[in-house]
Amino acid sequence: MNATVAANESKATSATIDRIELTQPDDWHLHLRDGEHLPAVLPFTVRQFARAIVMPNLRPPVTTTAMAVAYRERILAALPAGSRFDPLMTLYLTDRTTAAEIEAAVASGVVKAVKYYPAGATTNSDSGVTHVDRTRPALEAMERLGLPLLVHGEVTDQSVDLFDRELAFIERTLAPLVRDMPGLRVVMEHITTRDAVAFVESCGPNVAATLTPHHLLMNRNAIFVGGIRPHYYCLPVLKREVHRQALMDAAVSGNPKFFLGTDSAPHARHTKEADCGCAGCFNAHAALELYAEAFDRADALHRFEAFASFHGPDYYRLPRNTGKVVLVRERWDAPAEYPYGGDTLVPLRAGEPLQWRMLPAA
Ligand code: DOR
Ligand code: ZN
Secondary structure (H helix, E strand, O other): OOOOEEEOOOOOOOHHHHEEEEEEOOOOEEEOOOOHHHHHHHHHHHOOOOEEOOOOOOOOOOOOHHHHHHHHHHHHHHHOOOOOEEEEEEEEEEOOOOHHHHHHHHHOOEEEEEEOOOOOOOOOOOOOOOOOOHHHHHHHHHHHHHOOOOEEEOOOOOOOOOHHHHHHHHHHHHHHHHOOOOOEEEEEEEOOHHHHHHHHHOOOOEEEEEEEEHHOOOOOOHOOOOOOOOHOOOOOOOOOOOHHHHHHHHHHHHOOOOOEEEOOOOOOOOHOOHHHHHOEOOOOHHHHHHHHHHHHOOOOHHHHHHHHHHHHHHHHHHOOOOEEEEEEEEEEEEEOEEEEEEEEEOOOOOEEEOOOOOOEEE
């Protein structure tokens, strides 16, 4: 059977669908890196997405509007010839971010959000926030101006079990913050637990969340299949199956609080295959295909378009895209590796089959 349906039509059994047409999506959480690494990964994202929220955890981090504007120029300069892509920039929140900096960020029109990394939580987070109270002036300006706060929701307290750090962050930091600043717009990034789903659902419309393809498709066993698998190590780390199921339920629920954010996070192969390997999964080479697979497995392709293409722009108060992309049910193997500046990087599913393929733009 060769049924063709638009992804937003009423539910058809996913197994009978082998072509999906959807409004062009955006990636609401992406790491593009810089220097020689930027042109190595940018084309993968540009092929699929019209816009992306670009993470600021460079070295040094993007802490000012001037730095965000300059980084955006470097991204635009690295675009493949003839391509169109709108990088939506973020500032890296520190204990010293001022209200004036937030005002400048909003006035620039270039900065669309501010990223909260608890200091030491993940890659290049050393300059992050040591205590939420220190960020009050910045947060108050953001609440006043409607600039979203994007949260890496994990405590750094080493006495808390690694697998419980998201819940501890919700209890200790996020729930009190949302209670005290109800006007603050907050996106809990790359959520990994049923606790985070329940928390986001319990909040008002100011609080939303992004979901990655790897957290929708895999549980923590993937890190240990037949040996240790560094390319499945990211932060927050993959969790138990019961959590993956809760994330999947949220993704296919139709609730506009949940939307696409790949957290594609490239690292050179040798920095992941190391004594102390870096956290991050590179998925930009097949992001939409991986999400389609997750929705297909859940028999919910009819919910894919809203998750991928509508909920994000609606939350960010930006227009939805007008272009279309098409995915077909077609097996292909992800390459074993890609060039990454002078290094190589190993993509998600390296050397293994994918079930969907995005067609090149007509
Ligand atoms: O796994 C991760 N990688 N989690 C993050 O929060 C950061 C990211 C990166 O920049 O590599
Ligand atoms: Zn990230």
